Amino acid sequence: MLQIDRWKRILIIGLCVLGLAYAMPNLFYKRVETHNDAVIAVERSGGAATAEQEAAMALWPNWLPSSLVNLGLDLRGGAHLLAEVQVDQVYKARMDGMWPDLRQALSDKRATIGSIRRVSSPDGTLAIEIENADQMQVAVEAARSLSVPVTTLTGAGQDDLTVTASGNTLTVQLSDAEKAVTDDRTIQQSLEIVRRRVDEVGTREPTIMRQGQDRILIQVPGIGSAAELKALIGTTAKLTFNPVIGTGTNPNANPGIGNVILPSQEQPGLFYTLEETPVVTGEELTNAVPSTDQNGQPSVDFRFNPSGARKFGEYTTANIGQPFAIVLDNEVISAPVIRQAITAGSGQISGSMDFESANRLAVLLRAGALPAELTFLEERTIGPELGQDSIDAGRLASVVATIAVICYIVASYGLFGVFASIAVVVNVILILAVMSIMGATLTLPGIAGIVLTVGTAVDANVIIYERIREELRAGKRVVRAIDNGFKEAMSAIIDANVTTFIAALVMFFLGSGPVKGFAVTLTIGIVTSVFTAIYLTRLLIILWIDLRKPKELVL
Amino acid sequence: MAFRLKLVPDNTNYNFFRWQWLTFGISALAMAASLVLVLVMGLNFGVDFKGGTTIRTESPTAFEVGEYREVLDGLDLGDVSITEVFDPTFGADKHVAMIRIGATNETGSVTPEELTRIEDALRAVDPQVTFPAVESIGPKVSAELIWTAVQAVGAATIGILFYIWIRFEWQFAIGAVVALVHDVLLTVGVFALFQFKFDLSTIAALLTILGYSVNDTVVVFDRLRENLIKFKSMPLIDVMNLTVNETLSRTIMTAVTTAIALTALLILGGDVIRGFVFAMLWGVFVGCYSTIYVAKNIVLWIGVKRDWSKKDPKDDPSSPFKGAEQP
Numbered sequence: 001m002l003q004i005d006r007w008k009r010i011l012i013i014g015l016c017v018l019g020l021a022y023a024m025p026n027l028f029y030k031r032v033e034t035h036n037d038a039v040i041a042v043e044r045s046g047g048a049a050t051a052e053q054e055a056a057m058a059l060w061p062n063w064l065p066s067s068l069v070n071l072g073l074d075l076r077g078g079a080h081l082l083a084e085v086q087v088d089q090v091y092k093a094r095m096d097g098m099w100p101d102l103r104q105a106l107s108d109k110r111a112t113i114g115s116i117r118r119v120s121s122p123d124g125t126l127a128i129e130i131e132n133a134d135q136m137q138v139a140v141e142a143a144r145s146l147s148v149p150v151t152t153l154t155g156a157g158q159d160d161l162t163v164t165a166s167g168n169t170l171t172v173q174l175s176d177a178e179k180a181v182t183d184d185r186t187i188q189q190s191l192e193i194v195r196r197r198v199d200e201v202g203t204r205e206p207t208i209m210r211q212g213q214d215r216i217l218i219q220v221p222g223i224g225s226a227a228e229l230k231a232l233i234g235t236t237a238k239l240t241f242n243p244v245i246g247t248g249t250n251p252n253a254n255p256g257i258g259n260v261i262l263p264s265q266e267q268p269g270l271f272y273t274l275e276e277t278p279v280v281t282g283e284e285l286t287n288a289v290p291s292t293d294q295n296g297q298p299s300v301d302f303r304f305n306p307s308g309a310r311k312f313g314e315y316t317t318a319n320i321g322q323p324f325a326i327v328l329d330n331e332v333i334s335a336p337v338i339r340q341a342i343t344a345g346s347g348q349i350s351g352s353m354d355f356e357s358a359n360r361l362a363v364l365l366r367a368g369a370l371p372a373e374l375t376f377l378e379e380r381t382i383g384p385e386l387g388q389d390s391i392d393a394g395r396l397a398s399v400v401a402t403i404a405v406i407c408y409i410v411a412s413y414g415l416f417g418v419f420a421s422i423a424v425v426v427n428v429i430l431i432l433a434v435m436s437i438m439g440a441t442l443t444l445p446g447i448a449g450i451v452l453t454v455g456t457a458v459d460a461n462v463i464i465y466e467r468i469r470e471e472l473r474a475g476k477r478v479v480r481a482i483d484n485g486f487k488e489a490m491s492a493i494i495d496a497n498v499t500t501f502i503a504a505l506v507m508f509f510l511g512s513g514p515v516k517g518f519a520v521t522l523t524i525g526i527v528t529s530v531f532t533a534i535y536l537t538r539l540l541i542i543l544w545i546d547l548r549k550p551k552e553l554v555l
Numbered sequence: 556m557a558f559r560l561k562l563v564p565d566n567t568n569y570n571f572f573r574w575q576w577l578t579f580g581i582s583a584l585a586m587a588a589s590l591v592l593v594l595v596m597g598l599n600f601g602v603d604f605k606g607g608t609t610i611r612t613e614s615p616t617a618f619e620v621g622e623y624r625e626v627l628d629g630l631d632l633g634d635v636s637i638t639e640v641f642d643p644t645f646g647a648d649k650h651v652a653m654i655r656i657g658a659t660n661e662t663g664s665v666t667p668e669e670l671t672r673i674e675d676a677l678r679a680v681d682p683q684v685t686f687p688a689v690e691s692i693g694p695k696v697s698a699e700l701i702w703t704a705v706q707a708v709g710a711a712t713i714g715i716l717f718y719i720w721i722r723f724e725w726q727f728a729i730g731a732v733v734a735l736v737h738d739v740l741l742t743v744g745v746f747a748l749f750q751f752k753f754d755l756s757t758i759a760a761l762l763t764i765l766g767y768s769v770n771d772t773v774v775v776f777d778r779l780r781e782n783l784i785k786f787k788s789m790p791l792i793d794v795m796n797l798t799v800n801e802t803l804s805r806t807i808m809t810a811v812t813t814a815i816a817l818t819a820l821l822i823l824g825g826d827v828i829r830g831f832v833f834a835m836l837w838g839v840f841v842g843c844y845s846t847i848y849v850a851k852n853i854v855l856w857i858g859v860k861r862d863w864s865k866k867d868p869k870d871d872p873s874s875p876f877k878g879a880e881q882p
Binding site for chain 2: 074082225226227230231376377378379380381382383385386389390393394396397398400401402404405408409411412413414444445447448451452454455456458459462463466469470473488491492495496497498499500502503504505506507510511512513514515518519522554555
């Protein structure tokens with residue numbers, strides 16, 4: 001028991017040294033961070049470094065470990081948003097987009113089913129009345145012919161549409177399988193677009209991840225406020241080009257089925273009645289850049305992809321002389337009259353905007369439209385100063401706690417207390433090292449977790465030492481007593497740590513926010529503290545025995 | 556003889572069961588009182604669980620809570636509460652307040668317009684005021700957060716129960732879990748009594764208390780099992796007394812080191828995590844008490860199998876901990 005193979009000794013000490021090496025960059029946080037940022041920037045730009053970047057990179061030698069503990073928002077400052085994606089909106093858009101095709105398919109059967117008419121129905125469904133109710137079966141089949149099988153991972157052979165009939169009304173909506181697939185795609189797309197929009201402002205390492213069924217968690221360090229972040233990602237920038245039916249001043253007038261009334265951005269009080277189904281949408285844009293129009297006013301030039309260009313060309317060819325509305329986020333930016341067919345697939349948006357807003361609009365259009373609106377369920381802003389205060393307070397508290405605990409242990413156990421203290425300090429270093437390597441996030445409750453680990457890390461040593469004391473009291477010789485102490489204490493240490501570990505794991509998997517941050521350090525702390533309390537302390541004691549060959553031990 | 560600080564003498568022989576009815580009565584009473592407190596006074600839920608917005612304000616000049624209240628009342632925001640935060644770590648030029656506004660809409664968080672109105676109104680009274688932290692949670696999420704918090708505490712309890720049942724016996728598992736419930740309930744009771752803010756951090760603290768309390772109990776149980784094998788014919792109550800006396804020194808030692816570390820954090824860690832640290836510190840004391848006075852009593856009353864010699868996991872070659880015990 002009280003012998004450790006040489007290779008094990010080297011392994012134990014090696015792990016501690018490695019831990020020290022990996023924890024060390026955190027002592028020089030700012031320098032290493034600047035260095036890391038520069039390295040990433042250089043990599044992105046393809047290897048060419050500016051003089052400034054060279055200087056930043058020189059702050060930290062490349063051969064040293066440079067991973068850092070990721071500071072949480074509560075320590076660094078930044079904004080946190082939890083957004084819910086309104087997936088239902090996509091169902092509506094899909095169904096509205098379907099209407100022209102369905103109308104075509106049903107018109108082909110007009111001879112049998114009679115005249116058809118779209119009637120109002122809940123969002124996400126299409127309801128059509130047909131004249132000859134007894135020929136419903138034909139209509140249902142015509143509608144079904146439009147559906148395609150859903151491709152899912154499970155490969156269940158469901159169709160994407162559910163067509164039902166009651167009386168003379170035919171209802172079409174997305175099938176449950178298709179809804180699930182659509183939801184997934186909507187979230188993926190939203191994630192991608194949010195990521196691109198956040199990246200455009202270039203803050204460091206934002207966390208953008210899916211949470212649960214229809215939510216997106218966005219954490220951006222270093223941004224001034226959640227409101228700012230919301231403005232950046234929350235703007236839908238949904239651009240559509242819709243046929244104009246008429247204009248008026250009453251926002252509450254009945255637009256008729258399949259039409260909407262939208263306000264004009266330029267002229268307050270003016271409302272346009274538009275066909276709800278757009279000719280082309282912003283999703284078919286390939287590029288958008290700020291420019292100036294023929295009057296020297298700020299505007300945005302855009303270009304469509306081939307299918308968008310084709311649709312745009314066909315529509316403009318057929319509707320020369322008609323007004324055509326450019327709609328952004330449910331406001332009509334402008335409604336120019338089509339003077340000639342635009343077949344080249346490019347166009348220009350001009351309206352009342354300054355250069356800054358033209359630039360922003362171009363960014364938003366380029367990043368693409370969010371497929372559905374985001375609702376913000378939770379937002380947190382932590383100012384950088386509060387974060388710095390918290391770090392300072394946490395650091396001071398940790399140092400004081402460590403020193404106080406060390407004093408107490410040394411007073412209680414003398415030299416063995418020193419060994420335990422070394423184990424505690426190494427333990428904290430190892431926690432930081434593991435967190436750095438894993439890229440785990442340190443939060444304020446996480447600091448509390450470290451401090452608590454300092455308090456409980458000694459527990460394993462206390463269990464061992466109390467056992468040794470008992471053995472000594474029972475008259476055992478020193479080496480024998482120490483040996484027995486370690487052996488007997490082991491099952492208690494393991495049981496005690498496994499139970500705490502269970503609690504920590506539960507916190508990690510079920511918890512969110514502070515609970516999770518705390519669980520991270522607690523979990524890592526349990527593992528490292530067992531290592532330091534058992535292996536490191538024992539190695540130190542063995543080295544001491546080898547050196548001193550003690551005849552007696554006061555503990 | 557070198558100097559050694561010993562809070563517990565070498566050989567103690569306290570009869571921990573002499574007052575078992577009194578101590579257990581006190582525990583039962585305290586648990587009942589906690590329940591009543593929670594039901595009658597309710598918990599002071601933070602925005603995490605209640606929904607709404609908290610705004611932290613900081614200003615170099617002193618302010619009147621009344622002044623703040625007056626301007627905010629003018630905005631017609633509904634349920635507004637303002638508390639001034641005092642902290643020994645603040646400098647003389649730091650005046651902090653927490654403003655809490657009840658949830659105003661059905662699902663989402665505060666609207667930017669509302670926030671701007673509030674900030675502008677406060678700036679009008681105190682031009683130097685800053686807003687270092689704003690948190691806003693919609694009622695939809697807060698309801699879910701409560702639910703996951705309950706799940707977390709429940710799952711941890713069940714996990715621990717299961718582990719102890721496997722490692723020891725079901726009587727021990729019941730004893731440990733009753734001690735756990737005791738600790739958690741008493742902590743929640745204190746939060747209700749003093750109306751401390753109860754939020755996600757508090758849940759993290761509760762879970763830590765859970766871990767700590769079980770840790771403590773398990774160490775005693777482990778020794779109890781060992782003694783049950785060693786002293787086969789000694790009455791259960793005496794074996795327990797012996798066990799607690801043997802482990803008392805360790806129990807106190809660990810509680811004190813943990814308390815030292817937490818006290819440092821309580822005083823110096825800043826006001827942001829004070830509630831959290833307080834809960835843990837309180838949990839250390841309650842956990843220590845429940846180890847000695849609650850967990851064992853339950854095991855004593857249920858009774859326990861005395862012949863451990865065959866099922867001792869140390870002798871069981873299939874024990875997963877076999878290797879760990881002989882590293």
